[in-house]
Amino acid sequence: MxxxxxxxxxxxxxxxxxxxxxxxxxxxxxxxxxxxxxxxxxxxxxxxxxxxxxxxxxxxxxxxxxxxxxxxxxxxxxGIAESCGDIRTRDLSYPGAERPLAARIYYPPHAGGTLPIVAYYPGGGWVLADLDDYDASARAIAARAGAVVVSFETRKAPEHKFPAAHDDAVAAYRWTLEQAETLGGAPELVALAGESAGGNLAINVAIAARDREMLPPVHLALIYPLAGVDMNTPSFRINEFARPVNAAMIGWYLGHALLGVDQKEDPRLDLVGRADLSGLPPTTILTAEIDPLRSEGLELAGRLRSSGVAVNAIDFEGVAHGFFGMGDLVRHARSAQEIVARDLVASFAPAERGARAGRAI
Incomplete structure (x- = not known):
């Protein structure tokens, strides 16, 4: 409109x-x-x-x-109508690390034949949010990338402390590979995406796939990911009182998610300081100006590049953490969705992967 x-x-x-x-x-x-x-x-x-x-x-x-x-x-x-209302969805459960958990499948319009698949992890700091809260993001990826998107819930803290969500995320990826043909896709055409804490889950799943010799994802889309535990970065200071996510909230999330402060040294949390980032697939990283996590997202892009990973990093000014799914109202969200979709499509096309990697380095 x-x-x-x-x-x-x-x-x-x-x-x-x-x-x-x-x-x-x-x-x-x-x-x-x-x-x-x-x-x-x-x-x-x-x-x-x-x-x-x-x-x-x-x-x-x-x-x-x-x-x-x-x-x-x-x-x-x-009076604005939803732009991705023609996406078909189906709710089901998948076997998490310890018990069945909720998932939602998104099918693009006119889906037919073998399609690529995106395993998507919502945000919420491992404490909040559900599939509905991030429904718009999953719909946008399915519509713009022409892919089957599977959005996964994971166990939440404080009822289930770290690394419960990370274990579930790996289980979700393994299930995606096993069920790829049933979902209408192929295991060799699976990408990972996530927002905020879900971005942290996505990259950790890729690391687990590398270390456990699972079939690797073809691409990572990390949207304002939680990539470190340093709350004294420039973006934490300038966005101390930002909305909808501020510095105190990040501390609140970590306080509920972790068993103790010593867990901050785990490389799954301190990605920019302690994780081995080599051998990961081409990666798209989006950051937002009004976001405490901006600095560590930019640092993660640099660390990935220094580890030999092809990275396309885009920083959006004038928007806040959580903007990605707001494409019906926020113009930068529409641009962000197009960037993610473009990079995913390139990674799904084998002939384009080499060119895509060369452009991103």
């Missing part, structure tokens, strides 16, 4: 929005750096009653309005 439609959001900031942004800039509010479409989502989330998660228990936090709720609310107000 164009910006001239009756219910579309105004193309430029209203007077009230301009005043809010000026006051935010004076006070040092990171959201004053957000583009107007991103800022509207964050203000809608606030209007829905979202409270600082770091002040809540996990159960309370799980009942909070989410960024996905804010997007849905704004789309309803503006």
């Amino acid at each position: 164009s910006s001239t439609d009756e219910h579309a959001p105004p193309p430029t900031p209203t007077f009230g929005e301009r005043v809010t942004r000026i006051l935010g800039a004076v006070s040092g509010d990171p959201i004053a750096r957000a583009e107007i479409d991103m800022a509207r989502v964050l203000e809608e989330l606030k209007a829905l009653g979202a409270e600082p998660i770091e002040d809540l228990t996990p159960d309370e936090a799980r009942r909070q309005p989410t960024p996905a709720d804010a997007v849905s609310s704004l789309m309803a107000k503006y």
